[in-house]
Amino acid sequence: xxxxxxxxxxxxxxxxxxxxxxxxxxxxxxxxxxxxxxxxxxxxxxxxxxxxxxxxxxxxxxxxxxxxxxxxxxxxxxxxxxxxxxxxxxxxxxxxxxxxxxxxxxxxxxxxxxxxxxxxxxxxxxxxxxxxxxxxxxxxxxxxxxxxxxxxxxxxxxxxxxxxxxxxxxxxxxxxxxxxxxxxxxxxxxxxxxxxxxxxxxxxxxxxxxxxxxxxxxxxxxxxxxxxxxxxxxxxxxxxxxxxxxxxxxxxxxxxxx
Numbered sequence: 591x592x593x594x595x596x597x598x599x600x601x602x603x604x605x606x607x608x609x610x611x612x613x614x615x616x617x618x619x620x621x622x623x624x625x626x627x628x629x630x631x632x633x634x635x636x637x638x639x640x641x642x643x644x645x646x647x648x649x650x651x652x653x654x655x656x657x658x659x660x661x662x663x664x665x666x667x668x669x670x671x672x673x674x675x676x677x678x679x680x681x682x683x684x685x686x687x688x689x690x691x692x693x694x695x696x697x698x699x700x701x702x703x704x705x706x707x708x709x710x711x712x713x714x715x716x717x718x719x720x721x722x723x724x725x726x727x728x729x730x731x732x733x734x735x736x737x738x739x740x741x742x743x744x745x746x747x748x749x750x751x752x753x754x755x756x757x758x759x760x761x762x763x764x765x766x767x768x769x770x771x772x773x774x775x776x777x778x779x780x781x782x783x784x785x786x787x788x789x790x791x792x793x794x795x796x797x798x799x800x801x802x803x804x805x806x807x808x809x810x811x812x813x814x815x816x817x818x819x820x821x822x823x824x825x826x827x828x829x830x831x832x833x834x835x836x837x838x839x840x841x842x843x844x845x846x847x848x
Contacts, residue, residue, distance in 0.1 A: 635663030
C-alpha cells in the first residue's frame with residue numbers, strides 16, 4: 591500500500607513537472623520580435639496594433655521563410671532587455687562593437703539616416719559630430735547611434751538626454767531645454783509635413799547613415815532561424831519584392847503618426 595502511494599506520488603510529480611516545463615519546440619520555431627513602440631514610421635504601436643516598416647518587412651520575410659512569428663511593441667530599453675535575456679529577437683537595431691559580442695545579426699533590413707534637428711531661431715551649423723560638442727542633445731533612450739557617437743557621449747563631449755519618443759524630445763527642444771535632437775530622416779520628414787513643428791529645421795548634413803538589422807541573442811535557441819531569415823531576405827532582394835514593399839510602404843505612409 592505504501593509503495594503504491596509512493597509510486598502514485600512520483601507519477602503525479604513527474605506529470606506536474608512536464609506540464610510546467612516550456613514547450614521547447616514552440617520556443618525554437620516561433621520567432622517573437624520586439625520592436626520600438628515609439629519610433630514611427632519604422633515601428634510603433636497605435637490602438638494596440640503594431641505598425642511600421644520593420645514589422646511589415648520582417649513579417650514578409652518570415653512568411654517567405656516559413657517562420658511563425660509575432661511582434662511585441664515595447665519601449666526600446668525593454669526591447670533590449672528582452673533581447674539580452676534571449677526572450678525575444680529585436681528588429682530595427684544598429685550594430686556596435688559591444689553588441690556584436692552578444693548578438694548575431696541578420697542581413698541589413700534598411701539604411702537609416704540620422705539627422706540633427708534644431709530651432710530655427712537658434713540654428714546649428716552642423717557638419718559633423720564635433721559640432722555637437724558642449725550642447726544638450728536629445729536622443730532616444732536605449733538607442734546607440736554608432737561607436738563614434740557612443741565614445742563621444744562617454745567622454746562627455748556633449749550632454750545627452752534620453753527621451754522615450756521623438757515627440758517628447760522635440761517638445762523639449764521647442765521649450766528650449768535642448769539645443770538639438772537626433773532623429774531619423776524619414777521620421778522627421780513625416781512630422782514636419784503636418785505643420786506642428788514649423789519652428790524646427792533639419793541640418794542638411796546627416797550625422798550618420800546606419801543599416802538596421804534583426805538581432806538574436808547568441809545564447810538563444812532560435813538562432814538557427816536567422817539563416818532561414820537571411821536566405822528569404824536575399825531572395826526578396828533578388829526578385830524585387832523587397833524593393834517593392836519598401837516603396838509601397840513609404841508611398842502609402844507619407845503621413846505617419848504625429
